[in-house]
Amino acid sequence: MPTSYSSYFYPLLKKHTTESEMKWLDSIPKDNPNALMTAFVKAPRFLSKTIIQEELEYQNLIPNLPGFQVNHWNFVRLSRVWFLSLLVTLPKDELIEKIETLFDTAELNELVALFSSLPILPYPQVWLPRATDAVRSNMGFVFDAIALHNPFPYHEFPELAWNQLVLKTIFNEKPIQMIYGLLERNNQNLSIGLVSFVKERWSAGRDVPPDVWQLLVPYLSEGELYLVETLFKSQRKEDVIAASLICSQSELNSYQLLGTKHPKFPEEIKNGKWDWSKLGNNH
């Protein structure tokens, strides 16, 4: 029988919700799937959307699920994921049918809860197509729910889908540092996509988020040296820092040599003033 992580959510809900909210949560029959599904839909009628701001202990709520965190969720989302965690003990076919129905009928906030819950649902291969589809979503919240602070893509996405997720995050101007497992799944094909992204951006007269370059460092060849030369000429300070970071981390002589021609930031990099995380848009 699949593991239910429901017991991890309950204390957190209890700690933050009002008495009447808790009373409603407790009143839902946990062994009745249809009641749980309706509760999933009804939740905003009974619960506030207060945001959970927790200390570090909850940044990783479930010990054997690294990367799964509920910080900055609101109570409705948390309670919805809790309802779903109670469904997982259903027989496989029934569970799949219920979850599929919820997906099919979901509005935006419900979709957010559904995608947030993927790491705690059994049968990940069943949800994979929906998850890769969500990356193509035109709804920002839905995209965020699957792409940011969610360990599901890291564990389940094939390389093509993973690369799509990273590229789309950059394209949507969202912080790549919030992608769980970003550096662990960095790969050559992603860098090919990124190089053409950079060229495309530049021909449209637009910038590239500076922390994106960290993904390229291991795969840059002599052929891309001109890109970094161009980057050094940028008016934006963070671009020049990024160029310096590339040169300081590259194993190629030509890049190291290029770095020495721009002596200002290498010094500050050595002193620890700059690294990739300081160039990211951490919001």
Added chain:
Amino acid sequence: MCEKQSDLTTNPSHFENQNKTNDTPTHMDLQWDEYKDKIKGFKFFDPHIHMVSRTTDDYQNMAQAGIVAVIEPAFWVGQPRTGLSSFKDYYSSLVGWERFRSSQFGIKHYCTIGLNSREANNERLAEEVMEILPLYIYKEGVVGVGEIGFDDQTELEEKYYRLQLELAKEAKLPVQIHTPHRDKKRGTERSMSIAIEHGLDPSWVIVDHNNEETVKSVLDQGFYAAFTIYPFTKMGNKRMVSIVEQYGAERIMINSSADWGISDPLAIPKTAALMVSRGIPHDVIRKVTYENAIEAFAKSGQIQVSDFELNTPSDPNEKFHGNSVLRGGQLPKWNQNSLYID
């Protein structure tokens, strides 16, 4: 493409001109641009509009004209749906994509959810739809069950109308009634008496598409009477003004029902401008174009007036909207008079 043009015009969405004596559409004989200024500072709430059939241009013009919130009732999309999935997709678009799209233009979008009367006549499909309705009517921003009621006034229409009244009662939601184009007066009376028979409080029921023939009875029985300003029909906004003059503002509201037919998403601001120029007091205009709709549908507990009263402009550049209808960081308003499109 071998159908005659006339075949296509015999099935309008909300109104039908039975005696073929077209009024000149009222929005043509006054120049809107000259009247716009009259409604500066007004806020409007359109409680009946089918944005799924409209463009982003409409959203832009609506926002500029002062429309701050809309209700989109679930209705017929012009051709019958052939399976449950298309109902699901349609309902999902009402609570999902369309709401999101509207938010990009600073307009708050609500909806009512129901099985429409035309499609109630397909019993097999109607049964399936009834099964999934509970997963929709409890959703955020669903302010009622609607639009339901009669079209051809068949037995099946009555069956699903009654079932949905019960659903609304259980969910504590207002009901939005679509009154039929043909035999309207009888259909309206029948809709109201069935609602009362099911124990609904008339102040929780909004009867749409009224005219001079139906308004008195609807108001006398305690229901809300909504009027649809739809061009090429008998209900133009000049006559709307007369109705307000005669019946006052209590429980009367105006909507556009704009949809895939020839219709006008600016029907409310235009009617308001006409009312201003006819000397109707501002507080009366505000009631019939804004407040009454809120009063009626807020009974759902789903309308936060602060969401559209605070004048907080939408910010399409917010990070979570990163990928939106505003592709590649477009602005919600661009200069349509410019030759350059960039």
